[in-house]
Amino acid sequence: MIKKPLSQYTVQERTALLQETKEAYAAFQAKHLQLNMARGKPAPEQLDLSMPMLNALTAEMSMIAENGVDCRNYEALSGIPEIKALFGDLMGAPASKLFVGGNSSLELMFACVQIAFTKGIAGCPAWHTCDEVKFLCPVPGYDRHFGVTEYFGVKMISVPMLEFGPDMDIVQNYVESDPMVKGIWCVPVYSNPGGVVYSDETVRRFAALKPAAKDFRIFWDNAYFLHHLIDTPKQPLTIGAACRESGNLDLYYEFASTSKVTFAGAGVSALHTSELNLAEISKALGIQTIGFDKINQLRHVVFFKNADGVRSHMELHRQILKPKFDAVQEILEQELGALELATWSKPEGGYFVSFNAPKGCAKRIVSLCKEAGVTLTGAGATFPYGIDPDDSNIRLAPSYPEVDELKLSMKLFCICVKLAALEATA
């Protein structure tokens, strides 16, 4: 293969590349692959790491939490003290400012939006009584976040992600001038999909916001704060610490979970926010449920013992994930590096690689991959309403497939990128 940018290819070279790429694509089709890298799912060997947790609790053990609550019975809506202490240590938040729920942090995010929509928060009118409620959505972002706000009819406004977080000038301008802007979706550490880690400066600018709406909240989804791929990860400023500095205590809801620490679907989720917000949310959640699964909370505590236990466990995840992320980088560089037709993220943690194809090519690439047996996240999924105005961004999720499968998928992916790019510039 010629090592130069596609833009410098002669007509003959392009023709040759197209021919060669078509043949490679046909060869892949003949393999009848059935591979899926659509979602950020842990691989079976990652889930195996937590199997001993199933033996953590036994019939002979006491199920009484340290505050006397029987984990087997009703009560203790906001979780047992032991699990609050564990999440508090990990998140750098006081245990008293934590609500620990069920298996899904998405459910807690949904609840926070639902409460504002149905009843209103901070003394403001319920959103369903408002003409138009708006959320800011840094893009590319997480489709399930956008799904929640879309469900409640919230108008979503895209904000570009930059190197160290969302474009804060744009964010600040919207938040401080428009009282109908009620929230923003953030994944501050290893953003989904871009892998961006918000700088302390970004976090401080968030914490210093003076929203036009009293019920504006930052939805700070710290889904990947424990999910490092490098040896010495950054220790970013927490939103809680920044908001204590700025005095904006009620400005944020911070979410975390063990879904990608222990079991996806059988983990524990947490919400950290101010006392006032916690009281408001607990009251509403107490209408919806009598309580969450405290036995599973206890199971996690007994299994991990403490925050260091969690961190050592995450190191085992890293050993499984690192070779996969390396393989993605290696193949992208090898197959597409010289052509200079696309860019992609080189994340230091999290679950995704964000790929920017030539404009107008993303849907075509995903469809070409699909036809050859590899399912990717749908093009557009990383934008509100599933519409990527440039039709360029594709989220790659390397965690689930085995390394060999992943390499195969990535080779096919690169072939599809080339094919789509050649077609588009034909």
Added chain:
Amino acid sequence: MIKKPLSQYTVQERTALLQETKEAYAAFQAKHLQLNMARGKPAPEQLDLSMPMLNALTAEMSMIAENGVDCRNYEALSGIPEIKALFGDLMGAPASKLFVGGNSSLELMFACVQIAFTKGIAGCPAWHTCDEVKFLCPVPGYDRHFGVTEYFGVKMISVPMLEFGPDMDIVQNYVESDPMVKGIWCVPVYSNPGGVVYSDETVRRFAALKPAAKDFRIFWDNAYFLHHLIDTPKQPLTIGAACRESGNLDLYYEFASTSKVTFAGAGVSALHTSELNLAEISKALGIQTIGFDKINQLRHVVFFKNADGVRSHMELHRQILKPKFDAVQEILEQELGALELATWSKPEGGYFVSFNAPKGCAKRIVSLCKEAGVTLTGAGATFPYGIDPDDSNIRLAPSYPEVDELKLSMKLFCICVKLAALEATA
């Protein structure tokens, strides 16, 4: 004590009874009791019955469900086939018409109301866009049901409970004439608190309703269908079977859970309804969560093996609960029977005894009990908005206290009933 109705007491006899009752009350105050029979909580020894479930799954077992789904990962929003089969057997419903969720059936009920409120169901407008949405509430009923509809601003209309279910003439008239009547809360077996079991005739009349609103749904909370106190319980007609007979397939949501079978707060909940309703609800629940805890679903299946396993387990609950319910009846009869100033239910299952004090006395009785150290369910809790127009009904929850404590509490309760009644007719 004189054995005759209070209404036939002479002035002297009343004075003597008041004196004696006051002394008995003072003696209780001196004991400084701290007892709670406010909620239908399982007793610790009931929870002990399910402790072996904590050993049901081990690190060595396969976590793959029979449809190939890994219970440890995302996916399978509506639950694994094994748990659907189990609930299907127990509920007399096809497994294909089941959604099995997390630890809380209340959460599923809340979701059903929330979806109709936020998005609308059956092609009808979202309830938040309607002027006034109404629900029928058979009374006395369950405060948490009323809490859900109150939360969403639904106007609640009380309907009297009769011997075999709600007054169906009133129900039918409302449902068939008023398109703003969108639902009714039902606990068809051992109703909370009355212990009423709906007759087949009642169930058939429900199934034959021709609602004025296309989005009217029966919220059929089968919370106690496995919770018998007698040897040969009735086998009531299921709402599913009745609706198949009548052809009204989409008319109902039926809820069940293992909260009072295994662990309150760490059980599994289920929703049975039509295919069409399931599709609508699954779609909306898929916005709120990626999935529920399938490991806990598997844990239940492995522990119980099958429906008979659940039924034998319930027999063990019965052995614990029966003496408590017997003690309540015995003391009520002994202390209040002859006086003819109150009536109470004699349930054959469920978790409650419904007590009807002389009109205007319920709040006073609960307050007298509280002052002597026994907490009861708040007076009024069994009515929408917490308002019992007669101030008469009190829900007694005998499950949690030990038998000796329960007897003590019930004796105090009877003293308080007498005191309040004597004060009221002074």
